[in-house]
Amino acid sequence: MTLRTMIASAALGAALLSTPAVAVEIEYWQYYFEGRVTAIDQLIEQFEAENPDITVKHTHFPYAQYRTKVAAAVMAGEGPDVVQLYYGWLPDFMKAGLLQPLPAEVFDPATIDAEYFPIVGRMKIDGQYYGLPTAVRSLAMFYNKDLFKKAGLDPESPPATYAELVEAAKAIAEHDSAGNLLVAGITATPVAQDAHWWREVLIRQHGGTPYSDDGRTVTYNTPEGAAALHDYTDMFMVHDATEYGFMNESQASFAAQRAGILIDGSFRIGAVQQMEGLDWGVAPLPTQNGVASNYASYWVNGITRGTEGEELEASLKFLEFITRPEAMQLWLDVVGELPARPEVALTEGNLANPVYGPFLAGLDGAQTTEFVNESAQRQIWLDMIDRINIGGVSVEDSLAEAAAAEQKLIDEFHAE
């Protein structure tokens, strides 16, 4: 713990000493993801042991409903006191005034600037922070060593370039006599990080950019963007290395040993570690044209606008607790997501770790996408892929349609 956090904690403690200890209950919401639910339950247990006068009620929802439920509940003056939000939702939530700024006396902006990874700076608006992450995440490649061996590939040298990735995926894919896919070389489903891989990795590897620097213009409707989209869709449209939507979720086919390669976030580490009988490894994302890129994202914990008085004090205490270095270490151990403070993340042990290493390396120079409405933008991506996959539309036409739709969305957001 650094001196500054100690002072901050002490200040918080002093502030709270002045109020009598009455039992107070606060509510914490997040979306359902097994590892995260376990991690928060453990943190709540520790927190309640340390603060017997506070109970934390933990509620979670399926990802698909989560954003709606949070917004609707907070608008109605119900719902959580402390809430976990995807960083990409912040613009929407800010605009609706659903969050309150974190008080500078407890969470000093300068301290946060200094102690967190720079990407967290997106949470600072007009000098005030509106949320803090426990963990950050980047992308890497999980692969199944047994399937590599079975396909005659060396399990200790996973593909390092996109070209090698295609070859490996083609080699691993298995079909039955009727042509049904039995084992996917690489996963490609709507429930995955594929959109991020395309936007921030593949497009940039072709020399393009997904959006302008101010985030107001869509810039992927270019030959570079199309080439990158081909990189993705060719896996199932041309190479027969996979089938879009195979077994619904990318992680499911990987867990069932029916997919050789899974490009996913560090949050998947915990779940993959629990997959029985799976001999797996992690490698950095393949490079292309000599370019390495990555996508970093995170979920922040914010405090909702209606929270005040005792609940606010308890919420601040809880927020401080779950962003402590110890909490970050626990999060890393249980979920696998990387600590949001470099001092906790970039230890020698972590960097040398065969699992965390590639993710931590990816964090360096990673991009974050500036969303205006993450779920709507995600839907545009899904529709774009569906048009190519089952709608009979060419990659270029589908890309142009998606770019137009996304530009319209961004324009509407800024027009209001």
Place this chain on the structure above:
Amino acid sequence: MYDRLTIHQKQAFWAWVFLAVPVVFFIVVRFYPTFDAAWISLTNWSLFREPKFIGLANYKEMFQDPVFWKVFANTFKYLALGLPVSLLISFTVAYYLDRVRFMHGLIRGLYFVPYLTTAVAMAWVWRWFYQPVPIGLFNDALSAVGLPQQPFLRSVDQALPSVLAPAIWAGLGFQVIIFLAGLRAIPETYYEAARIDGVGAWTILWEITLPLLKPTLLFLIVISSIGFLRIFDQVYNMTVDGQGGPLNATRPLVLNIYNSAFVDYDMGYATAQTMVLFLVLLVITIVQLRLLRSK
């Protein structure tokens, strides 16, 4: 005081005592929301801000929105497909079941059971049926007999009928029961007269049974039409993220309303769509009343 009232006044007094709570209820929970909906559809109410009157802008937006027309067409596809298919099956079942006595009650029960279940639970069972190999029952069965896999829920063409199937399946029992009641209500003398005349079974069906079944048929057409036009539970639970995909191929009007209101929070736009739904249902009901009266 009360004793001085006439019998009529006493009756009126008690009537209003009994009606007081229900009348307030209907005003607050039915009538006020109806007018409120009409008003909201003329505002840009988005939950996030104070509603502002914007005239018919929501309606204009709606009529220019290709997604609206897509879901509007989908809604009628559910009707156009679901109504004839379900009525044909249920009538056939009822027609023959009417003649069966051996285990009549049991067989009727088998057809009726799906009607008693939660649509949500059954939607998930059917969703599993439709999965590709190696998971889904239908595709596993197809590939076991050497037939090609079908995409079902993942195809723009097959998804809508696939979502519709459990809705038809669940409603079949209800239609069978109503048809059976209708068939039983036809006086035996009509059949006897026909048999004496030596008329064939087919002619009896067309000349006697079906015409006399017209009120039953009309009733079922209206009830079932309204049901298919309001389809929601199946679509929400059988498509990815409840979005009515792929590419909006299965999204009906009610799901689009739900999304506009509770995902996009665009209450104004959502209520404008509910007005369309209201009009569609109203027209169907009026047409039915006309047809019944003309009989």
Place this chain on the structure above:
Amino acid sequence: MSAALHRPRIAPGRIVAWTLLALGGIVMIMPFVFMISTSLKTPEQVYDLRLIPLRPTLKNYVELFADARFLNWFVNSLVTSTIVTLSVLFFDSLVGYTLAKYRFRGRSFVFIAILSTLMIPTEMLVIPWYLMSASLGWIDTYWGIMFPGLITGFGVFLMRQFFSTVPDELIDAARIDGLSEFRIWWEIALPLVTPAMSALAIFTFLGNWTAFLWPLIVTSEKDLFTVPVGLSSFASENLTRWEMVMTGAAVSTIPTLIVFIVFQKYIIRGVVLSGLKG
């Protein structure tokens, strides 16, 4: 009875028809069979089409009930459906009786007004209801789930039809005997329409038990979910664990299905009587 009389005894055609009907009936319940069968399988066996699992296991059920969620949702569904049903029985029959048996100014106006609510689809009202609930703090409460259905236009219409068949003389005689107006309804008129009451009870309960759209909108806390909303959320959390999804579906369907099958005779009579669900 017509079926029994106007046709010949046993013809080959009827055996064929019977067989086809019975087969169709079995097909109708196959989804339940597969649902139960899969819920008794281990994850590895899900891909195995066998109807009777190789090594049936209750592991999925144990896991499902390890946390109390489903039990909680059952309680919510049971409490809300029961209260709504009782309210509907009381108010709908009282209003139906009043409109059928009292002469007063405004009677037909009230009747037509209530009847006209049948034309307004629920989907149009959920948004105003939601905004109303949000501003009055009814989100995530039993009251929020229940209030829209406490009195129904359909029930009023149904009960009015049935009370019309109760002879006026009976009521007048009771008045002469000095019974209060409330007791005349409760003790004299109501017992005469029990078939209609049981049909109304069954449909109100069934309709509320299976309702999805409104509970989905008005609840956001898991603790307040009803069975369908809870199952929907549970299933999307376990999207790829089909054995668990099937277990959830089985748990949500079977207990009520048993109850409904026991009462099937009355339900079918009710369907015919009222011709409507919910």
